[in-house]
Amino acid sequence: MTPGFRSSKTDVSLFYYTAEQSRVFLLVYVDDIIMMGNNDDLVTTLLKQLSTAFKIRDLGSPGFFLGIETVRTGDGLLLSQRRYMTDLLGRSGMVDCKPLTTPTSVTKVVTPSDTPYENPTQYRRIVGASQYLTITRPDLAYAVNRLCQFMHSPTVDHWNLVKRVLRYVKGTLDYGLQLTPSSSTTIHAYSDSDWAGCPIDRKSTTGFAVYLGSNLISWLSKKQRTVARSSTEAEYKALADVSAEVTWVVSLLQELGLHSGGPATLWCDNLGATYLCANPVFHARTKHVEIYYHFVRDKVASGDFVVNYVSTTDQLADILTKPLPSTRFAALRDKLNVAMLPPCA
Known part of the structure; x- marks a missing residue:
């Protein structure tokens, strides 16, 4: 590696170079490399130095990287x-x-069916491929996560759910994740849970969305591993999940010298869970909760996190935990920065 580059301890694929106020970042995935920085001359110099040690080819501004197209818009990029x-x-x-207009139905409940799908390999292949779409399409995260739960034994009803997701994809081919310049480097995250939402095992679904300034940088939709005995417990587990993710993001930004230094703000729509984060007393109703969920309390006590209440209406992570009507779904999709490609793209 070119002298001066340092390997990130937070992300093993990332290398960075700092010279006074100039910064260059280099992301490596096997034989695909993307380099960016705030000094064009320095980037050019480093590329020349790299070419003396490795056989590389400069393809200019990124067009495709790992199958993801970067489209320049008037105020940023669209992935x-x-x-x-x-x-x-x-x-x-x-x-x-x-x-x-939506990838999931709000009326049809997913329950076990007695009619197995005749081609389970096709189901697994299509659903497995759909997981890659969630890299730039957070609006698909919940639907794809739900489909993945039936990989072991898909039925005809499950295949119909796959076709519904694909019909939504068909209507949103021109959508992608919008990234725009932001003067703010503050971190805020929305955490939500659909308590006992699975009709099969009554486990809850965790959903969170993490923003750096105005840009969505991380999201998740995942079934919780254990059954929650109350909505407060389910929301508290979701807060623990987003706390782990925000901790990683903060660690990366601190390493790169890009962290604002202020506490991250976590938004939750359950008052009981927000109180539980601030109260160190173990109430009788939470004695059974695993200890590792309580590390969010330590983060709040140390001033790293601030947990605030947000109304369900303004809970952006709602789209990651349950099926929604088309109007509500479209509104939250916009707030997740999923936008349409410009006409000329």
Whole structure:
């Protein structure tokens, strides 16, 4: 590696170089490399130095990286997987399907079916490929996570759910994740849980969305490992999950010298969970909660995190925990910075 580059301890694929006020970041994935910095001359110099030690080719401004297209917009970049989505529709025979406005239904409950799907390999292949779409499409995270829960024994009903997701993909081929310049480097995150939302095992679903300034940088939709005895417990577990993610983000920013120094703000729509984060007393109703969930209390006590209440109406992570009506879904999708490609792209 070129002298001066340092390996990130937080992300093993990341290397960074600092010279006074200039910074250059280099991200490596096998034989694909992307380099960026705030000094064009320094970037050019470092590329020349790298070319003396490695056989590399400068492709200029990023067009595609790991199958993700970067499209320049008037106020930033839009990350798109339009080609990948088109290919996925072709592989599943859904190119000419009728589009839908949401990937999940608010009326149809997913329950075990007695009719197994005749081609489980196809189900696993299409759902497995759909997971890659969630890299730039947080609006698909909940639906794809739910489909992944039936990989072991998919039924005809489960395959119908796959087709619904693909019909939504068909109607949103021109959508991607918008990234815009932001003067703020503060971190704020929304955490939510759908208590006992799974009709099969009554486990809850955790969802969170982490923002750096105005940009969405991390999100998750995942079924919790244990059954929660109350909505407060389910929300508290979700807060623990987002706390771990925010801790990692803060560690990375501190290492790169980009952290603002202020505490991260976590937004939760359950008052009981917010009180539990600030109160060190173990109440009778939370004695059974695993100890490792309580590290969020330590973060609050040390001043690293601030946990605030947000109304359910303004809870952005709601889209990551349950099916929503089309109007509500579209509104939250916009707030997750999922936007349409410009007409000329």
